[in-house]
Amino acid sequence: MQTNYVRLNEIDDVVTATRPLEAGTAVEAVATLSLVPRGHKIAVRAIAEGEPVRKYAQIIGYASKPIAAGEHVHDHNLAFRATDFDYQFGTNLREMPKPAGEDTFMGYRRESGKIGTRNYIGILTSVNCSATAAHKIAAHFTEEKLAAYPNVDGVVAFAHGTGCGMAGSGDGFAALQRTMWGYARHPNHAGVLMVGLGCEMNQIDWLLEAYGLKQGPLFATMNIQDVAGLRRTVDAGIKKIEAMLPLANQAKREPCPVSALTVALQCGGSDAWSGITANPALGHACDLLAAQGGIGLLAETPEIYGAEHLLAERAATPKVGEKLIARIKWWEDYVARNKGSMDNNPSPGNKRGGLSTILEKSLGAAAKGGTSPLTGVYEYAEEANTPGFGFMDSPGYDPASVTGQIASGSTVVVFTTGRGSAFGSKPSPTIKVATTSELYNKMNEDMDVDSGPILTGAETVESVGRQIYERIIAVASGEQSKSESQGLGDHEFVPWQIGAVM
Incomplete structure (x- = not known):
């Protein structure tokens, strides 16, 4: 320094x-x-x-x-020039030190065997046409009405702008269905109500059949056309949620192993310090989590472009490495088909912060993944099920990327930022890490962890990484993150829309 x-x-x-x-x-x-x-x-x-x-x-x-x-x-x-690497798989595998003991957090054990960090009731829409109904149902359940159910964190509508005008097969349809399934069985949901229109391409019944979802006291579905109109749908939806609330309120936190956590590793509003302070510190937290048997889930494929060879060298098996490179090749083709460039990212704000090319941005962004072996590569919203450091394919657009990570099973999100961000998410809370002390102090109502002292030498990457790890455990146990305390997360559900709108 x-x-x-x-x-x-x-x-x-x-x-x-x-x-x-x-x-x-x-x-x-x-x-x-x-x-x-x-x-x-x-x-x-x-x-x-x-x-x-x-x-x-x-x-x-x-x-x-x-x-x-x-x-x-x-x-x-x-x-910028497109990458051209001779990829090597598994040539940089590090044996991770075993922790002295098993760390725990206070979580919610579900019948599925999964463990949640929050206790929401979620309202999922199959199509934009049912978005208003979902929002009206959720709006009915004010803080006053939920006061009688202190163990319920809230009733949240997850509405989106797609679900019809799309092909009934292919990448886009499959990604949307995986997203809906991921939220429907998410361990941070005590109960789920799915609301559709009835004639959309994204049929609820197809989802139930494809993923073996069955209706019960804490899982219900309805279509506006079957119920006979918006008002009746809202009234019926309110009654269904009212029936779920007493059951959801029975959930209690209990000690659970940190190995049950899947943590989304995310960044947004990056600057030149992201790859020097906050991202490497989050990478160390990821290593601590992986050592416990938990999952640290990196995403944003365009933002590892130019650094993918470093992740490939950490692939636990050739199959894992090949799956990662297959996603890179898919993106090169996807961007070319849409007459774009991988260097369209970084954004103007990133450039003002000192980042010049996607290659530079990616090298800093990949640092969020620490040094642990890469044990799994997943398609967008695909369930992350292998302990250790994993990667999920997604765009670099933060809301769409985090939506996919939550659908993949992330129960906590850690989001680093250098330029500043007011992002938050539900049902999984977001922890924000500032790259500099100036940003931390400027946006003190939004930032949870200050990694700026790394620049002055007052802290190390490892010591700030330990702070992030401990903050993950505290938030997973019920402490509110800064974004959560401000009520963020009701409008950040943005499934990745792939393909033509018809």
Whole structure:
């Protein structure tokens, strides 16, 4: 750590400014040639046009023009190229240290054998046409009405904008059905009511048949067309939820092993510090969780693009590695079909924070996965069922990605941010980690953990990682996260919509 900059690896061609640097500021053996914003990169050697530029000891882009020593390096002189790796599987497998004992949290044991961290009743819609009905049913159950059921965290409507005007087979339909099934059997739900219209493509009966879901006292379905209108559907839905509440209220927290936790690893509003402070700290928390037999679930496939070779090297088996690369190839084809580029991500905000290419962003984002072996790769909303570090395919759009992770079984979400985020989720609570102390103090009502002291040397990646891990256990046991205390999560259910709208 230096006063003016951070060097991440001895072979890097750039360093990162820790404060705004005026022209002529000494940086290693060079001096800055112009003003360099905080979090942005400075070349520490002359780089010829076309040469690769390295940070994290990995290529983050190629010089689009000659870059002088001391020059500001950003998207004006750094170009993206598609990745082309000779993938190696399982060449960087680390034996993880065994913990001294079994950690526990206070959770809800379900009849399915799963263990929840919250006790909600969820209202799922099969199609946008039933969204209003679901919201009206949920709105009936005010805090005053739920006061008689202190063990119930709330009644939540999970409405979305799709479910019809789509093909009845293929990637999009399968992803939506997996999402609905994942929320229907989620351990953070004590009870579930599914509400449809009746004529939509995404038929509730098909879901019940495909996944073997059966109706009972805590699981019910209804269609507006069968009930004969919106008002009658709302009235009937209220009665069904009223019948579930006393049963849901019987649930009690009890000691449960941390091995039962699946934690979604997420980032949004990233900046140059994400890959230096918050993400590596979350990666250490993931290693602690994996050592206990829990699951740390990374996602956002476009945001590991350029770092996927590092994850492949950690694949526990060739099959796991091949499944990861298959998702990368699918995304390359998907983006090409839609006339886009993998470098459409990072966002303008990411670039203002110092990130220049998706390759640079991905190397920092992948740090959330720690160093444990990669034991599972899952399609969007597919159940994550192998202990350890896993990866779920998803877009980089945070609401859609987290929706998939929750459907895959995540009962807690940890979300790192550098630019700032007001994201929250239900039925699984979101813990937010700030990359800098400035952000933590600025958005103190939203941030749960401050990883900024890593930059000053007051804390280490490992010590902040331990703080995150302990916060996961506390929130899993019932303590509210900052986003949860503000009521976030009612509008962040966004299933990934793949394919044509017809």
